[in-house]
Amino acid sequence: MTNNIDLSVQIAPGLKLINPVMTASGTFGYGNEYCDLVDIQKLGAIICKGTTLEPRDGNAQPRIIEVTAGILNSVGLQNIGVEALVKEQAPVWAGWRVPVIVNIAGDTVEDYAKVASKLEGVKGISGIEVNISCPNVKCGGMQFGTDPAMAAEVTKAVKGATSLPVIVKLSPNVTDITVIAVAVEKAGADAISLINTLGGMAIDIDRREPMIGNIMGGLSGPAIRPVALYMVYRVAGCVSIPVIGCGGIDSGRHALEFIMAGARAVQVGTATFTDPQSALNIIEDISRFMAEQGISKLSGLCGAARK
Amino acid sequence: MKQAKGRVLYNKELLRFETAAYFLMHVQSPGLASDCKPGQFFMLQCSGNMVLRRPISIHAIKGPDIISLLIAVPLDGQLAYKKGARQLSELREGNDLDLIGPMGNGFNISSTSKNILIAAGGIGIAPLKFLAETALSSGKGVTLLIGARTKLGLYPSSLLPKGTHMVFATDDGSYGKRGPVSDLIPEYLAGADQVFACGPEAMYETMQGHMKTWPVEKPVQVSLEVRMGCGVGACYSCSIRTRHGIKRVCKDGPIFDINDIICQEVRI
Structure with a gap:
């Protein structure tokens, strides 16, 4: 990496990252699972598995299948619950240089606030990402992300329960994502991340049944990248808080597309399954691009392609 | 790793x-x-x-x-x-x-086992050749039951380790005994200290049924296959409900005690 390149980004008040590349929730566990394979301290941030008030078992098998240029998944928010997270994971994170952001979900507005309050003052946690966009559970997800009033209510409740920076992760499964974005910004969100997966399905015509146990799943990977990019472009044009881009990013070139569309930072998810080094390679790629273009600060590229 | x-x-x-x-x-x-x-x-x-x-x-x-x-x-x-x-x-x-x-965890061959019985259904032979070779090299007796739908799907015996006692079965009777490989297990159970199997879930379901009539209880380890995302235990795509709670096939498995698994949960 070139020394005079400044990749640092401020994604929320009190949350500055050494580079703009984070691992997306649900694809990187609690971070430690990848320690043998990835130099995790070089990441911009780690966003952990979606966490609920109580532990959850998740959905029936099959939970994942490869489709053209992507995957469908329906894990269903399997997680250890916030208490185990605070007791077992946070102390490990407290010794890490890389900031860990906890992704939270709930069945009710109160659940979100309760999970957030349990994270308050816990060492090792640098921020909260509010998941109002999980397509794979009946409750505790997308119903909050598809209604601007509900999205605002959850955001307000979480902001009221924590002093940590709050990122709200938006669903693409809406008529107009900018309406939701503006609503959560007004409700006090410190940043917005987008997009979560797109609802989708696949059918096994020989067995005459859906290929995912939960019938539908969330589509991710390169297939959704142009959709995600356009949504990021639109949202970045109508909010003033930082926007974090996510959706099929698997190379520095694609990360830069999101940054030039107006994203302050990016998340890498599905690409980690293809190659656990993806996020680190993307950091290198961005740095190299900046060196080649003679740009020393990443902020110089943020929104560069906006018209 | x-x-x-x-x-x-x-x-x-x-x-x-x-x-x-x-x-x-x-x-x-x-x-x-x-x-x-x-x-x-x-x-x-x-x-x-x-x-x-x-x-x-x-x-x-x-x-x-x-x-x-x-x-x-x-x-x-x-x-x-x-x-x-x-x-x-x-x-x-x-x-x-x-x-x-x-x-993953891998099979556990007990140091006290003198003889092991291995049952392979179809592509289930994949991890079992290494198991047979490892057991043989530590001086254990190995009986390997190999099944397939027809003789076309049978793994060639010439590629299996010498010193293995091999028995073949095909569903259509085109080679070896007719019927599923799981039906052979009771016959060869007597001398075995441990049983290992790899094959489709239906095979494990049959084995679970048979086990109720076994004269003596034997520990049985099986290898599970479900679709995976990460392979390191991070994404929970391969999680299944077991008799001992929810387990990740990639990290907690893929080898499980047959009594721990609920076959209907293991779908691919």
């Missing part, structure tokens, strides 16, 4: 029947085989624009730097989820292959 760039030394079709072909692949990378246990697997990166790696069990160890893999390739592999195996089958001698492993 590590991520390595391997070199394909050999990759050829071993056998072919109605629905699939089995490819035998040898991959080399420094120290690749050093920490491998029977029952563990590698996540293989597929070529082209495939997103998911494919979990492939270790078939045999050919030296400190070389592992052997047996890969089932669906013949109707047009859909994305079937294409990965096909692309792996198209790798040629000298090609590079990115792989991560060894992963």
Whole structure:
């Protein structure tokens, strides 16, 4: 990496990252699972598995299948619950240089606030990402992300329960994502991340049944990248808080597309399954691009392609 | 567990029947085989624009730097989820292959076992050759029951370790005994201290039924296959409900005690 390149980004008040590349929730566990394979301290941030008030078992098998240029998944928010997270994971994170952001979900507005309050003052946690966009559970997800009033209510409740920076992760499964974005910004969100997966399905015509146990799943990977990019472009044009881009990013070139569309930072998810080094390679790629273009600060590229 | 760039030394079709072909692949990378246990697997990166790696069990160890893999390739592999195996089958001698492993818990051969019984259904032979070789090299007696739908799907006995007592079965009776391999188990149970099996879930369901009538209880370990995302226990795509709570097949398995698994939960 070139020394005079400044990749640092401020994604929320009190949350500055050494580079703009984070691992997306649900694809990187609690971070430690990848320690043998990835130099995790070089990441911009780690966003952990979606966490609920109580532990959850998740959905029936099959939970994942490869489709053209992507995957469908329906894990269903399997997680250890916030208490185990605070007791077992946070102390490990407290010794890490890389900031860990906890992704939270709930069945009710109160659940979100309760999970957030349990994270308050816990060492090792640098921020909260509010998941109002999980397509794979009946409750505790997308119903909050598809209604601007509900999205605002959850955001307000979480902001009221924590002093940590709050990122709200938006669903693409809406008529107009900018309406939701503006609503959560007004409700006090410190940043917005987008997009979560797109609802989708696949059918096994020989067995005459859906290929995912939960019938539908969330589509991710390169297939959704142009959709995600356009949504990021639109949202970045109508909010003033930082926007974090996510959706099929698997190379520095694609990360830069999101940054030039107006994203302050990016998340890498599905690409980690293809190659656990993806996020680190993307950091290198961005740095190299900046060196080649003679740009020393990443902020110089943020929104560069906006018209 | 590590991520390595391997070199394909050999990759050829071993056998072919109605629905699939089995490819035998040898991959080399420094120290690749050093920490491998029977029952563990590698996540293989597929070529082209495939997103998911494919979990492939270790078939045999050919030296400190070389592992052997047996890969089932669906013949109707047009859909994305079937294409990965096909692309792996198209790798040629000298090609590079990115792989991560060894992963998973592996079989546990008890040091006190004198004789073990192994049952392989179809491609289930994949992890069991390494198991048989490991058991034999530590002086244990090995009986290997091998089943397939027809003789076309039977793994060649010439490639199995010498000193193994081999018994064959086919569903249609075209070779060996007629019927599923699980039906052979009771007959060979008496001398075995441990039983190991790998095959379709239906085979484990049959075994669970049979076990109720076994004269003596024997510990049975089986290898499970479900679709995986990460292979390291991070994504929970392979989680299943078991008698002892929710388990990740990639990290807590793929080897489970047969009494712990609920067959209906294991779907691919």
